[in-house]
Amino acid sequence: xxxxxxxxxxxxxxxxxxxxxxxxxxxxxxxxxxxxxxxxxxxxxxxxxxxxxxxxxxxxxxxxxxxxxxxxxxxxxxxxxxxxxxxxxxxxxxxxxxxxxxxxxxxxxxxxxxxxxxxxxxxxxxxxxxxxxxxxxxxxxxxxxxxxxxxxxxxxxxxxxxxxxxxxxxxxxxxxxxxxxxxxxxxxxxxxxxxxxxxxxxxxxxxxxxxxxxxxxxxxxxxxxxxxxxxxxxxxxxxxxxxxxxxxxxxxxxxxxxxxxxxxxxxxxxxxxxxxx
Numbered sequence: 001x002x003x004x005x006x007x008x009x010x011x012x013x014x015x016x017x018x019x020x021x022x023x024x025x026x027x028x029x030x031x032x033x034x035x036x037x038x039x040x041x042x043x044x045x046x047x048x049x050x051x052x053x054x055x056x057x058x059x060x061x062x063x064x065x066x067x068x069x070x071x072x073x074x075x076x077x078x079x080x081x082x083x084x085x086x087x088x089x090x091x092x093x094x095x096x097x098x099x100x101x102x103x104x105x106x107x108x109x110x111x112x113x114x115x116x117x118x119x120x121x122x123x124x125x126x127x128x129x130x131x132x133x134x135x136x137x138x139x140x141x142x143x144x145x146x147x148x149x150x151x152x153x154x155x156x157x158x159x160x161x162x163x164x165x166x167x168x169x170x171x172x173x174x175x176x177x178x179x180x181x182x183x184x185x186x187x188x189x190x191x192x193x194x195x196x197x198x199x200x201x202x203x204x205x206x207x208x209x210x211x212x213x214x215x216x217x218x219x220x221x222x223x224x225x226x227x228x229x230x231x232x233x234x235x236x237x238x239x240x241x242x243x244x245x246x247x248x249x250x251x252x253x254x255x256x257x258x259x260x261x262x263x264x265x266x267x268x269x270x271x272x273x274x275x276x277x
Contacts, residue, residue, distance in 0.1 A: 208250025
């Protein structure tokens with residue numbers, strides 16, 4: 001399935017600290033991203049509206065049949081949907097895996113958990129209304145079929161012609177990744193970010209400070225080290241002076257470029273100039 005046919009729906013309540021990052025991340029996978037609010041008391045809805053995200057208010061119980069019926073009747077979306085219940089256990093890093101599930105050829109893919117975590121083997125025999133939704137990936141027909149089930153229905157009562165998977169999920173699998181040089185240490189991460197960001201305060205400022213401090217410290221000991229003028233003493237003296245001046249010039253360049261960059265950004269924002277992506 002193409003990403004254009006996928007509608008990502010975030011379901012949550014009082015997630016003002018996460019809503020903007022969720023919407024921004026979701027738009028990397030689909031241009032259709034909406035938020036279903038379950039009665040937030042903070043600024044979640046206002047923040048979602050500020051980033052031009054459609055907001056739908058849901059006042060029912062968080063039951064998969066009711067949610068599917070709400071999506072079919074209110075949104076009237078004819079493509080595939082990916083409903084994600086945003087809780088403290090769900091991480092934004094899980095979004096890629098959930099999108100991959102939604103792009104698979106399932107009419108209904110429903111992952112849930114229950115309040116009784118002791119029964120990890122609970123599967124399609126579970127009464128759907130007693131489960132806590134995690135994600136739902138479904139086609140429009142699958143969503144209508146799920147929304148039409150009675151409150152005591154199980155997954156086995158879904159039309160057998162549909163491709164359905166209903167699973168009880170626990171913790172996400174931990175994927176071992178190779179550690180690159182950029183993530184080997186905090187210093188390597190900082191150095192890599194300095195190179196990628198190309199910030200003048202880092203490219204010129206830090207080397208300038210280092211050269212200036214070294215040159216200044218060395219210049220204070222020159223009069224004590226060399227008691228006579230010769231080729232070696234003159235060379236070391238000139239090198240120390242050059243190191244100090246280069247460090248000073250580098251710091252000045254960093255400050256000037258930083259100020260110019262701020263001015264350019266201010267002018268672009270004032271006149272709505274297009275920026276390079």
